[in-house]
Amino acid sequence: MPKMESPKSPLVAQIQGLHLFHFDGAPCAQRVRFALGEKGLARGREEKFDSATPSAVSGEPGHWVSRIVSLVKKDHMTPAYAAIHPNMVVPALVHDGDLYLESLDIIEYLDDTFGGNPLIPGAPELRAATMSRVEQAKELHKSIRYVTFYWGLGRLAMLNPKERVELATLAQQGNDGENLVDFYEGYSNRTIPESVYQDHLAKLYAAFCDLNLELRDGRQFLMSDELSIADAFWSMKILRLLECGYPVREHHPELFAWYQRIYQRPSFQNEVMGNNRLTNRAFRAKASIENLFGKGLKQAVSALAA
Ligand SMILES: N[C@@H](CCC(=O)N[C@@H](CS)C(=O)NCC(=O)O)C(=O)O
Structure with a gap:
């Protein structure tokens, strides 16, 4: 529960x-x-x-x-x-x-x-497989953070020393269960080695290759022909990475086709994209320029695929 x-x-x-x-x-x-x-x-x-x-x-x-x-x-x-x-x-x-x-x-x-579309399958085997995909997505959330900060947000997301002190003070009173203090310290001081970002990207790339392979059996959604919580978790990773210039269609075509099916759903259009369109376009434009100049995720992903 x-x-x-x-x-x-x-x-x-x-x-x-x-x-x-x-x-x-x-x-x-x-x-x-x-x-x-x-x-x-x-x-x-x-x-x-x-x-x-x-x-x-x-x-x-x-x-x-x-x-x-x-x-x-x-x-x-x-x-x-x-x-x-x-x-x-x-x-x-x-x-x-x-x-x-x-x-x-x-x-x-x-x-x-609530009613509406069920998101967690009732059948035990499918349910277990679905929740295991969700767990994998949860574990890779950290990788999304590293990749999208490095290739997407850049300097915009750095904290100044005063903000880092404030964060550390609040974290002492709470849990800091997502390790924000350490992350922002390293990220803002640029002390995280480039290889760490590359490793996180490699983990995401491997997971997407795996999902792409599974989708080749023609299923409509990640786990079966029914939508599930796994689709909710993984589609938002694709949305975020597309904003950062990850060439999803080129490297994972079946995954891209699946994403398009999710993207077209009214829930995605209204609740996910609704107020997010301008920011989405701005990030995509920034990423296209970086890809054009050979400094974007496109090059980093191509290097992994080579
Ligand atoms: N495990 C948490 C992760 C929540 C999380 O990391 N949220 C991000 C946005 S996707 C956030 O608020 N980050 C704040 C920051 O990076 O400063 C969950 O799934 O709810």
Whole structure:
């Protein structure tokens, strides 16, 4: 069963209905939004992430209330958010005063609680295979972070010394379960060796080759002809890497065709891409230029394939 957390923040207990703390461009939040869409729950009104006014905490039937925690403005590294999510990452879901952290736990909870398309198969064998693919995707989340920061976000994502001290202070009071302190220290000081980024890229490349092979049997979705939670986890990796210039179609054609099927679903179009189109285009344009000048992911992936 998904885990229900006890938050330090008094805001959580006041919330009615479904509220998602998220960021449009974050893959971990995108997979939850995709699941919400598949469950027939649409994005509703926007509220400031820390607003506790009576109108802000109310629910919206058939919808989820959107509370943006901007990763650009570093909202996630504030005491207000750390009191909701001690790891200082998105997403976090609150349903009628109960808090759920971890995108996997959140999707399991949504699947147990709401109708719409089932995302976790009932048949034991398929269920076990699906959850093992999801575990693999979870483990590779770290690789997505390293690859997308290095080849996508670049300097934009570095923290200055003051921000790093603030992060370390908040982390001492919370869990820092995603190791943000160490990562930002190395990333911002450029002390992470290039080989570490290359290794993470190689891990993703190997996993995509494997998935590509499986999809050759003609199945519609990753695990079978039915959509599942595995599609939610893996498609957001592809979305993010396409934004960073990874040549998915050239290197993994069946995986790309599968991604297109997911991409066209209303849940993807509305809940994942909805407010994300401009940023998506901007990242893709930046990545195309880097690929054109021979400094992008295209070259790095070609070197792995050679
Ligand atoms: N295991 C967590 C990972 C959450 C996570 O790492 N979220 C990222 C966005 S995809 C984040 O908030 N990162 C903040 C940062 O990198 O500063 C989950 O699946 O919910």
